[in-house]
Amino acid sequence: MDKFVVRGGNPLLGTIKVSGAKNSALPCMAAAILTEDEVILENIPQVRDIETERKLLASMGAEVELGYGRAQHRTRIRCAVLSDPVAKYEIVKTMRASSLVLGPLVARTGIARVAMPGGCAIGGRPIDLHIKGLEAMGATITQEHGYLEARTNRLKGARIVFDKITVTGTEDLLMAATLAEGETIFENCAREPEVTDLAAMLVAMGAKIEGAGTSTIRVQGVSKLHGARHRINPDRIEAGTFLIAGAITGGDLNVDGCEPAHLSALIYKLEQCGVRIDVGTDHIRVRSGGDLKAADISTEEYPGFPTDMQAQYMALATQAEGTTIVTENIFENRFMHVQELNRMGANITVQGRTATVQGKTPLQSAAVMCSDLRASASLVLAALVADGETILDRVYHMDRGYERLEEKLRGVGAQIRRMGDVFGKK
Structure with missing residues (x-):
């Protein structure tokens, strides 16, 4: 050790x-789940959590290439086929950001199975706000054996007021709302630069988002997102x-x-x-x-x-x-x-x-x-x-x-x- x-x-x-910011890069990597096309992310930091996220996406069937040499801070992700939409415990047990794949997975595939997240032992970071938001958007969520499972035919727009400000909750539900049917309004949102960075990437992918960086975010759902190139904060x-x-x-x-x-x-x-x-x-x-x-x-x-x-x-x-x-x-x-x-x-x-x-x-x-x-x-x-x-x-x-x-x-x-x-x- x-x-x-x-x-x-x-x-x-x-x-x-x-x-580059790890806490921007992780949700942006998760956002690649939302499209079949290739996503290129630049200014990716070479840290353990990024490698964990690469393994997580690859385990679901994605093609993930972390750059080396002159391109060492760039990654290419293509989620053309997500054959196994499961965030396995053995991969995510050390990383809190595993919850960020819940929203995009259920939005893209209609099903997601995600291990309850790990990460630093610095206190409770409840995932209940993610669950409440997805249920408001029409998902059915069950929990057993340490996993959350979400299912839906297609998410629907909703008005969601966060009980408390949550960065990962805002990011997770923001991604889900991009492919939901109709308009979603989020209130009491996190205003962190990492949220704004994710929103910028989603807009580059064709999402319709207004208000990122403020306490109220509006999302008009679209039927499909495309690939994009984005530089991490x-x-x-x-x-x-x-x-x-x-x-x-x-x-x-x-x-x-x-x-x-x-x-x-x-x-x-x-x-x-x-x-x-x-x-x-x-x-x-x-x-x-x-x-x-x-x-x-x-x-x-x-x-x-x-x-x-x-x-x-x-x-x-x-x-x-x-x-x-x-x-x-x-x-x-x-x-x-x-x-x-x-x-x-x-x-x-x-x-x-x-x-x-x-x-x-x-x-x-x-x-x-x-x-x-x-x-x-x-x-x-x-x-x-x-x-x-x-x-x-x-x-x-x-x-x-x-x-x-x-x-x-x-x-x-x-x-x-x-x-x-x-x-x-x-």
């Missing part, structure tokens, strides 16, 4: 490149992680190939912490502004502070003078990194959904355990400023969502290396 070994103390200097969470890496190390780091408009909430908080930020059209420069200062955060749905940046921000807070209050409003079990940060010398207490970080505390090297994707990133950030050599175990969590993180960080001066088999090595 791979480990990272990180020796702290180096400021990060230079330019670091942002990959840059990964705002990877970009945010790099911004914090530059800030926590007191470096001078240019985060290139990002979309600054997607990072407004984080940029605002970093500036409150005393970090110097220069924003360009597709890059952000982060520099030390002197001693870091505490600034509270409260996670919210987009455009609020992202839950996927909470753990990384907490690592930064350990190096800020004063008390930082971190409130987690999205997931109820997303403080698993706290224990590991405290083992490195942090002073963090948790009560319910609130963590209190007392800074500034010197961090020391330790052997630590990665518990989920973003918690893993927070431990890398802490290790970059810790005294001595930190060993991070179970970094396969990192490989699910960060493309060659250690190589990118090493390119801007971090002392980080991988022990074990390198993911993706041929």
Whole structure:
């Protein structure tokens, strides 16, 4: 099992490149189910979840080619025949995004059988909103032996009000509605850039969608979609992680190939912490502004502070003078990194959904355990400023969502290396 070994103390200097967004790429790959034609996706990140999605689509009968060489970030998908519309547990058990194939499968084939999803153990992400929406559109859904099965002759348009904002629920039902008969109106939709990115791809495939990126989305169903070429958005969470890496190390780091408009909430908080930020059209420069200062955060749905940046921000807070209050409003079990940060010398207490970080505390090297994707990133950030050599175990969590993180960080001066088999090595 791979480990990272990180020796702290180096400021990060230079330019670091942002990959495509995993959380955009996964629903866009699922959307290829909706057409018999070829779909080409560009700016696909080389991470484990993408390989899992490739296996999932291939197991259903799709032809999926992940690019290599100069085309290594491009994939071609053709779902001409979906001979086995089942998302098998052995494939999807490590990936939450498996639920995203439910809507497009039942819309295209009239039947879908999907294993209840896995992924990071950061709290409940109920699939009931997906089920309620599909039932409102005329699907019959049963659940047994860990699988959901949906059946319909053809989905029909409906008015659907989400009980709570859900990104995957919005994406899954949006895909289903493109082939439904009549108009579907969604209210209380997720507004994340990943939803907007998926909608842009669906429109390129011939879907009729209005309002993506707002709380109300209207879809006029069509009888058939065609192939398309689409470029995936840059990964705002990877970009945010790099911004914090530059800030926590007191470096001078240019985060290139990002979309600054997607990072407004984080940029605002970093500036409150005393970090110097220069924003360009597709890059952000982060520099030390002197001693870091505490600034509270409260996670919210987009455009609020992202839950996927909470753990990384907490690592930064350990190096800020004063008390930082971190409130987690999205997931109820997303403080698993706290224990590991405290083992490195942090002073963090948790009560319910609130963590209190007392800074500034010197961090020391330790052997630590990665518990989920973003918690893993927070431990890398802490290790970059810790005294001595930190060993991070179970970094396969990192490989699910960060493309060659250690190589990118090493390119801007971090002392980080991988022990074990390198993911993706041929």
